[in-house]
Amino acid sequence: MNDVKERIAAQLAAVRGRSLTYTDAEDDLLLRQHSALMSPLVWDLAHVGNYEELWVLREAGGITPLRPEIDDIYDAFKHPRKDRPSLPILGPGEARRYISGVRGRVLDVLDAIDLEDPDPLRRGGFVFGLVIQHEHQHDETMLATLQLSRQPGLVRDGELPPGRAAGPAEVFVPAGPFTMGTDTLPWAYDNERPAHRVELPAYWIDRFPVGNAAYAAFIEDGGYDDPRWWSAEGRRWRQESRAFAPLFWTREGGAWWRTRFGRMEPVPMDEPVQHVCWYEADAYARWAGKRLPTEAEWEKACGWDPEAERARRYPWGDDDPGPGRANLGHRAARPAPLGAYPAGASAYGVEQMIGEVWEWTDSCFLPHPGFRSFPYREYSEVFFGGDYRVLRGGSWAADPAVVRTTFRNWDYPIRRQIFSGFRCARSASPEQA
Structure with missing residues (x-):
């Protein structure tokens, strides 16, 4: 793996560690909607994995969809935040297993991809930058949710x-x-x-x-x-x-x-x-x-x-x-x-x-x-x-x-x-x- 791929892999690991840290809490807190302005934390967690599957695995990697039946649930444009608690979202354990399975295949795509491919999604690893930035943005959203929760001891x-x-x-x-x-x-x-x-x-x-x-x-x-x-x-x-x-x-x-x-x-x-x-x-x-x-x-x-x-x-x-x-x-x-x-x-x-x-x-x-x-x-x-x-x-x-x-x-x-x-x-x- 060349230097660029190594940096991408390190950034993927860092942002995932951050997501898991912010969702290291009791299931009730993750499933609860703390404000109508925000999603339940576990929705954000599974959403970043679904986004990664859509763009890295399917669009850039050409891999058969893993969980196509959840695409609608995690489509941020179809479901306003206030409505997401009523969706059949994945529970905390299942969400963690899902995003872990996606990530393993994403690393396989990273290992195989040609970063000089003329396709703009693949060239220079743009698709990985897309999902890294997207997950960091959701991590900041999770922090805003934790602030609204007013629960002590959850944020370092x-x-x-x-x-x-x-x-x-x-x-x-x-x-x-x-x-x-x-x-x-x-x-x-x-x-x-x-x-x-x-x-x-x-x-x-x-x-x-x-x-x-x-x-x-x-x-x-x-x-x-x-x-x-x-x-x-x-x-x-x-x-x-x-x-x-x-x-x-x-x-x-x-x-x-x-x-x-x-x-x-x-x-x-x-x-x-x-x-x-x-x-x-x-x-x-x-x-x-x-x-x-x-x-x-x-x-x-x-x-x-x-x-x-x-x-x-x-x-x-x-x-x-x-x-x-x-x-x-x-x-x-x-x-x-x-x-x-x-x-x-x-x-x-x-x-x-x-x-x-x-x-x-x-x-x-x-x-x-x-x-x-x-x-x-x-x-x-x-x-x-x-x-x-x-x-x-x-x-x-x-x-x-x-x-x-x-x-x-x-x-x-x-x-x-x-x-x-x-x-x-x-x-x-x-x-x-």
């Missing part, structure tokens, strides 16, 4: 570097073109392609994500009750949800507390705020006299190198993420303090754009010019339009295999159970531009 925690106060609060990004998207990153999804030139006027963007202390100031100033800061849709959401703070926050004894994976703890004021929806992010930005960055502004500040006139894979360059550059891969079950990763700064000096929290942008989820669906329409194309807002950057729960400067996530603007936060931007004045 770890140490993070300390934060720091560093430099100005905003970074200036000069006017000019940059290359958005990619044609070259081997496992990039269809919605990240093709690369194209975008011209932007000058703007300012926050050096760090908005922190808990700043967000608490917005709450204390009556931000949730002041209609000046909310769009019409945001006001309706606010009235219907009765939200008064980020999800999982409570007020006790004059201080803010949060529930984090079953533990009650004081809200750390030096961390990026998370579990806020797009409407909350938009309202805060208006209160602060700013706005949310567009998706293009976010990507330019994150990945563009103005001196080399090229896009970087990560803010700091093309080297893989390490523990000194970004908070990724569930090193700890929370965002790191603001200023914790100076070595992860972008060429413009913007920090913590990868890891910590998914960052809401002002943009709706739309195709890049010249977009073409691959390998199936339901990954991106069916979601294009005004219903979804784009998130960027990847959270502390995202694996390095999933994140890059071009990666695009999207969700409804009401969603708060995801590990979402934001940073603000503002247009430069004519004198500054």
Whole structure:
């Protein structure tokens, strides 16, 4: 097995170990639906195996289906999450046996496949990147489900570097073109392609994500009750949800507390705020006299190198993420303090754009010019339009295999159970531009 195949095999093993860790619990917890927003954990577990069977074994490997009778059960586009508990899903033991059987055959396909095959699904091992990223994305979904379960002791925690106060609060990004998207990153999804030139006027963007202390100031100033800061849709959401703070926050004894994976703890004021929806992010930005960055502004500040006139894979360059550059891969079950990763700064000096929290942008989820669906329409194309807002950057729960400067996530603007936060931007004045 060559080096590429060895790396793929190692990543397959790593992501499967992660999935099994998050589902190492009593059967009742795995079968229960903890929120109508989420699937039972055991549905996610069997779904990643079914997805792997569909794409690696059947499409790339030409292998006869193992369990065709469960395809409908694990079709995410046919069955909304709220309806999945009523399906005849596999129990925990059977799900583990099924995904293990699929994985053994997947490794046989990996051993036999020609990575120089001109077929785009096989070339460079794209199909393996597809299933690795897909499983990591479901692992992050499992973590969100575990957070909603409020069950203590199920999620490991770890140490993070300390934060720091560093430099100005905003970074200036000069006017000019940059290359958005990619044609070259081997496992990039269809919605990240093709690369194209975008011209932007000058703007300012926050050096760090908005922190808990700043967000608490917005709450204390009556931000949730002041209609000046909310769009019409945001006001309706606010009235219907009765939200008064980020999800999982409570007020006790004059201080803010949060529930984090079953533990009650004081809200750390030096961390990026998370579990806020797009409407909350938009309202805060208006209160602060700013706005949310567009998706293009976010990507330019994150990945563009103005001196080399090229896009970087990560803010700091093309080297893989390490523990000194970004908070990724569930090193700890929370965002790191603001200023914790100076070595992860972008060429413009913007920090913590990868890891910590998914960052809401002002943009709706739309195709890049010249977009073409691959390998199936339901990954991106069916979601294009005004219903979804784009998130960027990847959270502390995202694996390095999933994140890059071009990666695009999207969700409804009401969603708060995801590990979402934001940073603000503002247009430069004519004198500054």
